[in-house]
Amino acid sequence: MHQHPAMKLSKRFRNALVEWYSQNKRDLPWRRTRSTYHIWLSEIMLQQTRVETVIPYYTRFLQRFPTIEALAKADLQEVLKMWEGLGYYSRVRNMHKAAKIITEEFSGRFPESFREILDLPGIGRYSAGAISSIALDQARPVLDGNVTRVLSRYFGIETDASTTAGKNEFWKLAEEIVPVENPGTYNQAIMELGALVCLPRNPNCRVCPLSTGCQAKRTDRQHELPVRKRRSASPHFNIGAGLVWKDDKLLITRRNEDGLLGGLWQFPGGKQEKGESILRCVQREIEEELGVKVLVRDHFMTVKHAYTHFRITLQIFNCQWSSGEPECKACTDYRWVDLEEIDDFPFPRANKRVVEKLLAAGG
DNA sequence: AAAGCGGGGTC
């Protein structure tokens, strides 16, 4: 039987990878299951997130929501609490939506058709490919940061991987290489190599099973690949926020469900304007957000925090409620809470630091 | 096609 040269090439590529993988793969919780639910969860958590970060979240999440139905029935608030600190919260909002869809439209069984998987909210081309191949043994490719790096180096591809055209080129290549037999093992193998050996900064080519055929290694261009357009510098904002006290109760507000940190809780506040003092900023923002007048007292703490596209310095002040019943003008909900119950609410990382200090001081 | 969306590790 005649074989196309490219096929032979990719066969050697795959065999070397899979052989290396069988000897070097990490023992990860989601590698001990074929459950579509468990693998789905792991793939969503692993989006733009490191394995070591994910593991404790993964375990806790499954303890609390052992089935898709349990997830579907839970309150979004509690689901967000299990995701607190993991970031990219639309991931779990979408999972929650998808769990409801699966419960209602698929009788609680995770769909097995690629199209139906891809149509679930929060599942794109990568995740659909990963779930289909790993859990369902379907020959679908995956393309993530690891795969892009390995392919660009091995085949010496200089196309900008951050553009749509570049991504399409890599997807096409990934599609051509993914095998019919054990596609899930192959997909995990190439990602594992990217995570453990073919590293962004210091690739460990000495132990790489692909080094003999690697184009980048041959031309000593490992550090130049993959090519990506660099991001512009992120701006900085000063944020003022208040611990608004009324007796022993503290005022917290809930962010809109769409957008940044959607559905999470926070201490009311906002961006400092040009020429405005930080004290005035806190007072103004609280009035604008809730229609509440406060007396701004002493500085409580400062938190510096970096997001993907900007950085903030968050200054927190103790405030005394002065007048006005809160009404949400720039938020979805509000609560007066005491310190015993505050930790039941999901907070973004920067605000969580404030909660931690409050509880440390109170306890 | 580009921008928005977290948080943590690394150099």
Next chain:
DNA sequence: GACCCAGCTTT
């Protein structure tokens, strides 16, 4: 600081 990470959705 900038870059990267088992990406998806919206505009």
